Amino acid sequence: MAAGAVTLRHVADAAGVSVSTASRALAGKARQYRISSQTERSVRQAADRLGFRPSHVARSLRSQKSGLLGVLVPDVANPFFSAVAREVTAAADARGLSVLLADSRETTGNEVTLLEQLQSRQVEGLVICPVGDEGEHLKQLADSNIPAVLVDRGFADVRLTTVTTDHRAGAYEVTRTLIEHGHRTIGCLQGRPGTLPNEERIAGCRDALRDAGLTFSRRLVRGDRFSEESGYESCRALLDEVPDVTALFTFSNQIALGALRALQERGLSVPDDLSLVTFDDHPFAGFLAAPLSTVRQDVARIGRTAAELLMEQIQTGRRPRRRLHRIPAEFVLRTSIGPRP
Amino acid sequence: MAAGAVTLRHVADAAGVSVSTASRALAGKARQYRISSQTERSVRQAADRLGFRPSHVARSLRSQKSGLLGVLVPDVANPFFSAVAREVTAAADARGLSVLLADSRETTGNEVTLLEQLQSRQVEGLVICPVGDEGEHLKQLADSNIPAVLVDRGFADVRLTTVTTDHRAGAYEVTRTLIEHGHRTIGCLQGRPGTLPNEERIAGCRDALRDAGLTFSRRLVRGDRFSEESGYESCRALLDEVPDVTALFTFSNQIALGALRALQERGLSVPDDLSLVTFDDHPFAGFLAAPLSTVRQDVARIGRTAAELLMEQIQTGRRPRRRLHRIPAEFVLRTSIGPRP
DNA sequence: AGCCTCTGCACAATCGTTTGTGCTCTCCCT
DNA sequence: AGGGAGAGCACAAACGATTGTGCAGAGGCT
Numbered sequence: 001m002a003a004g005a006v007t008l009r010h011v012a013d014a015a016g017v018s019v020s021t022a023s024r025a026l027a028g029k030a031r032q033y034r035i036s037s038q039t040e041r042s043v044r045q046a047a048d049r050l051g052f053r054p055s056h057v058a059r060s061l062r063s064q065k066s067g068l069l070g071v072l073v074p075d076v077a078n079p080f081f082s083a084v085a086r087e088v089t090a091a092a093d094a095r096g097l098s099v100l101l102a103d104s105r106e107t108t109g110n111e112v113t114l115l116e117q118l119q120s121r122q123v124e125g126l127v128i129c130p131v132g133d134e135g136e137h138l139k140q141l142a143d144s145n146i147p148a149v150l151v152d153r154g155f156a157d158v159r160l161t162t163v164t165t166d167h168r169a170g171a172y173e174v175t176r177t178l179i180e181h182g183h184r185t186i187g188c189l190q191g192r193p194g195t196l197p198n199e200e201r202i203a204g205c206r207d208a209l210r211d212a213g214l215t216f217s218r219r220l221v222r223g224d225r226f227s228e229e230s231g232y233e234s235c236r237a238l239l240d241e242v243p244d245v246t247a248l249f250t251f252s253n254q255i256a257l258g259a260l261r262a263l264q265e266r267g268l269s270v271p272d273d274l275s276l277v278t279f280d281d282h283p284f285a286g287f288l289a290a291p292l293s294t295v296r297q298d299v300a301r302i303g304r305t306a307a308e309l310l311m312e313q314i315q316t317g318r319r320p321r322r323r324l325h326r327i328p329a330e331f332v333l334r335t336s337i338g339p340r341p
Numbered sequence: 342m343a344a345g346a347v348t349l350r351h352v353a354d355a356a357g358v359s360v361s362t363a364s365r366a367l368a369g370k371a372r373q374y375r376i377s378s379q380t381e382r383s384v385r386q387a388a389d390r391l392g393f394r395p396s397h398v399a400r401s402l403r404s405q406k407s408g409l410l411g412v413l414v415p416d417v418a419n420p421f422f423s424a425v426a427r428e429v430t431a432a433a434d435a436r437g438l439s440v441l442l443a444d445s446r447e448t449t450g451n452e453v454t455l456l457e458q459l460q461s462r463q464v465e466g467l468v469i470c471p472v473g474d475e476g477e478h479l480k481q482l483a484d485s486n487i488p489a490v491l492v493d494r495g496f497a498d499v500r501l502t503t504v505t506t507d508h509r510a511g512a513y514e515v516t517r518t519l520i521e522h523g524h525r526t527i528g529c530l531q532g533r534p535g536t537l538p539n540e541e542r543i544a545g546c547r548d549a550l551r552d553a554g555l556t557f558s559r560r561l562v563r564g565d566r567f568s569e570e571s572g573y574e575s576c577r578a579l580l581d582e583v584p585d586v587t588a589l590f591t592f593s594n595q596i597a598l599g600a601l602r603a604l605q606e607r608g609l610s611v612p613d614d615l616s617l618v619t620f621d622d623h624p625f626a627g628f629l630a631a632p633l634s635t636v637r638q639d640v641a642r643i644g645r646t647a648a649e650l651l652m653e654q655i656q657t658g659r660r661p662r663r664r665l666h667r668i669p670a671e672f673v674l675r676t677s678i679g680p681r682p
Numbered sequence: 683a684g685c686c687t688c689t690g691c692a693c694a695a696t697c698g699t700t701t702g703t704g705c706t707c708t709c710c711c712t
Numbered sequence: 713a714g715g716g717a718g719a720g721c722a723c724a725a726a727c728g729a730t731t732g733t734g735c736a737g738a739g740g741c742t
Binding site for chain 1: 394395396397398399401402407412416417418420423424426427430431434439440441442443444446451455457458459460461462463569594595598601605623624625626628629630
């Protein structure tokens, strides 16, 4: 760590002044503390010459401000979360803050541990994309007064500002569209049951069915994870057990992939045999064999909103009044939705 | 920051001992420093009761070790870089380190600034995915003795360990395959000229052409960025100016997207009118209208290798002997490559 | 000449840990 | 009883920066 070798002490010695004078000269407080411009200049020169880099660590200790934001996600490699990370990083950068990245690898246990680590690093704020199973540890966080924002998966009983897509409206529109195309038996390949996004999407489907005078059936909801495997298996099971299904609504890209694989295996084509629509848009969605209709979450806006709400909390020291922020999703209709066969 | 409110001092007072004793008791050095198990227990209890979290900042200052790794990427939202971030984060986690994430937004200027910031935070190691224009600032880094690894884009004149795909071999195989399918006029839609990956890929193409007794022509190399726009525009220009081109080799997913858009606009179909192959595989690649042949970079392995090399540097304090690590790429042949029309 | 004011800086405390050293008991031995 | 050893802990100095305060000298005024 030769980088840290040159401290204020060295600069001060080189300039022939005391450490405090050197500090003030470099902090631009020369005027305020009556440092002569002579002295100021020689301090600056010494600092340049020696390549002085102030230690953020020492500064943090003294000022009780780490200048750090924590970003905790279940998987940075997931485009949704990496988009969030990007927006928060950009916002942090604009304010001279740095971002500590933590990846819980989809495990609540890791989430708890990492959260503690981040706190012991004195982060000044947290953006958390929870795994979503359980929120006890988040309640504690809510009780502390450390600024924090939840993204995507919130909890009804955790009093933390939450930013998420308007899943319900998105799912409503999808289902309504499918109904308008004549579909009556619509299979839902869901993600992790119990999580906020999942339940809101199901609620959206139910609403749309009810408004059309149709009934919602749990039999048509399959799957248990936001993964390709779950999509594949639940799709097969659904086709086996409910042969008259004519449309599939998958709750994520990964699930859609699994469904596509299952359909391909069975020689079923989209939209001739089945219509398909999924949550999460994708650059290639329009170039697929069956250009895929999607609900595009505005990930950038979600990330930005989370960052802004966090910054506001940090500055004002108070949690904003509104707790749940729903970001509109955009329904992108492509040809993967056809009339009922 | 109520989180940091309880310090060792409070714990010590609560347990009725001195700060040093409290420190040693919690550090598990009771035996070594002859702290009675009585005392040790009461210290631990006090710590638990008060919810003591040691300040990482103070610890870092004292120990001169930040426990931080820096990860600098041009864009976290790019799947390649987020995969790298994930692997490094995992490796860091396994060793009790944390990761500082910095995003240069594809700008060398930001890269320089962020690099300085990371250093002033006393990071113990750096994984850098350089923007790739210019490497002067990296030379300085190479001269310092702070452990660092470059990923993807390296520089011939920067003496830093570099991990990258074997672009040359990948491009060679692509080109050879196209030649075997009868193609003679192969357009390359490149990324940013001058960067290591780009030049190595071009070299691979040239080698394959030469080995087949064909000549390489600069006229067939178009484009200037790894972006959708560049792909779109360079594809149009190429089609206009070299109408007898029968195969396209795009250097990234984004570029492939642009090319697909251009081809679609002109009513050209893959592979009947033109064959298409691209760098970077993709989950949906097989489900495209024309299932896309790709060169799959092993991003996970690249990230892991970078992390391992970094850890090795940190532990031994020396740079590894070998400087350039080429990770094999996998050619995935799908039906987007057909015979010459 | 004596006092005051202003200039220009140095001294020292502080943030929360870690760690080398020193001090005070107790107990045992002779 | 006096000396030595060991046990059990406290004291204090660091780490590198920031910041309140003190202090010396120059100059002006009466």
